[in-house]
Amino acid sequence: MGIAIETEGLRKRFRGVNAVDGVDLSVPEGAIFGFLGPNGAGKTTTIRLLLGLLNPNRGRISIFGEDLRRNRLRALKSVGVAFETPAHYEHLTGRENLDITRRLLKLDKAEIDQVLSTVELSHVAGRHVRKYSLGMRHRLGLARALLGKPKLLIFDEPTNGLDPVGIREMRDFIKTLPARTGATVFVSSHHLAEIEQMASHVAVIHLGKIVFQGAMNELRGLHAPRLEIGCSDDASASAMLGGGARKVESRNGRLVIELSSAEGAKARAAAINRKLNEAGIDVHHLAIAPWTLEELFLQLIGAKPQLGQE
Numbered sequence: 147m148g149i150a151i152e153t154e155g156l157r158k159r160f161r162g163v164n165a166v167d168g169v170d171l172s173v174p175e176g177a178i179f180g181f182l183g184p185n186g187a188g189k190t191t192t193i194r195l196l197l198g199l200l201n202p203n204r205g206r207i208s209i210f211g212e213d214l215r216r217n218r219l220r221a222l223k224s225v226g227v228a229f230e231t232p233a234h235y236e237h238l239t240g241r242e243n244l245d246i247t248r249r250l251l252k253l254d255k256a257e258i259d260q261v262l263s264t265v266e267l268s269h270v271a272g273r274h275v276r277k278y279s280l281g282m283r284h285r286l287g288l289a290r291a292l293l294g295k296p297k298l299l300i301f302d303e304p305t306n307g308l309d310p311v312g313i314r315e316m317r318d319f320i321k322t323l324p325a326r327t328g329a330t331v332f333v334s335s336h337h338l339a340e341i342e343q344m345a346s347h348v349a350v351i352h353l354g355k356i357v358f359q360g361a362m363n364e365l366r367g368l369h370a371p372r373l374e375i376g377c378s379d380d381a382s383a384s385a386m387l388g389g390g391a392r393k394v395e396s397r398n399g400r401l402v403i404e405l406s407s408a409e410g411a412k413a414r415a416a417a418i419n420r421k422l423n424e425a426g427i428d429v430h431h432l433a434i435a436p437w438t439l440e441e442l443f444l445q446l447i448g449a450k451p452q453l454g455q456e
């Protein structure tokens with residue numbers, strides 16, 4: 147598998163502030179690559195750099211091995227893009243809107259029917275866009291991005307403004323794209339749950355810097371699980387189990403212990419249970435609790451943003 151997008155030391159400064167600050171991305175071909183970050187993290191700026199709409203102050207970008215600065219047209223030939231608010235001609239039909247792009251790209255007419263069917267808009271192709279729902283408009287935006295069979299699809303916050311049903315439809319649709327079209331998908335979002343459910347890989351950006359990049363399961367495995375204990379004598383249990391580097395916290399009426407690794411967590415839990423019982427402490431709750439993605443994300447960005455809220 148090749149690399150669809152590679153950036154090295156990408157930097158973009160606006161009025162003395164680095165909106166994108168030394169970003170190294172490596173997007174594997176065939177991935178659904180989630181680009182996650184809170185509002186203002188630098189996602190849109192990065193996407194505009196990837197599309198050559200902005201010039202970086204530093205760094206380089208290559209798309210399928212083509213250097214963007216040296217071979218702009220060749221690099222971008224394989225890219226389809228949809229922005230968060232798709233712009234269409236309201237007084238034209240869905241089909242007519244797509245036909246404008248098709249002509250610009252000098253594509254075969256048959257491609258319009260193909261993309262309309264992929265986004266399930268064939269039945270309303272002859273309807274004026276002003277009569278489309280927001281979800282349909284978004285799907286028409288995706289259809290336009292699919293014209294020319296691009297090898298890389300870039301979607302900037304594709305579910306913004308959609309209702310929960312629309313969000314799910316869009317997410318389910320994006321998930322099927324690599325299998326249906328063979329394309330790599332790069333999708334930005336500030337909704338953790340959305341990225342969690344659709345991406346194979348993820349990069350987390352915060353204040354212009356990448357704070358995590360890797361496969362989704364690597365993100366989940368970033369921290370060893372914790373052990374939650376409910377027992378009859380928190381103070382004694384805490385004194386017995388604490389010490390050394392191990393942290394014992396009391397949270398919601400439970401003791402929480404950070405384990406050193408995921409391996410052997412069960413044996414560790416059993417040993418702790420035995421130890422407490424032997425000391426005459428009753429254990430009524432014992433659970434190995436993995437970190438939720440939300441906790442990991444909050445830790446990565448070292449803050450408590452209103453994640454998942456507009």
Ligand SMILES: Nc1ncnc2c1ncn2[C@@H]1O[C@H](COP(=O)(O)OP(=O)(O)OP(=O)(O)O)[C@@H](O)[C@H]1O
Nearest residue numbers: 160161165183184185186187188189190191192336
């Ligand atoms: N043209 C510009 N001029 C000045 N500052 C800008 C410009 N574009 C972006 N910024 C600033 O750069 C930072 C990153 O913005 P960017 O739009 O890339 O973030 P984002 O992650 O896409 O956020 P959102 O989810 O809100 O769109 C912000 O602080 C923003 O105010």
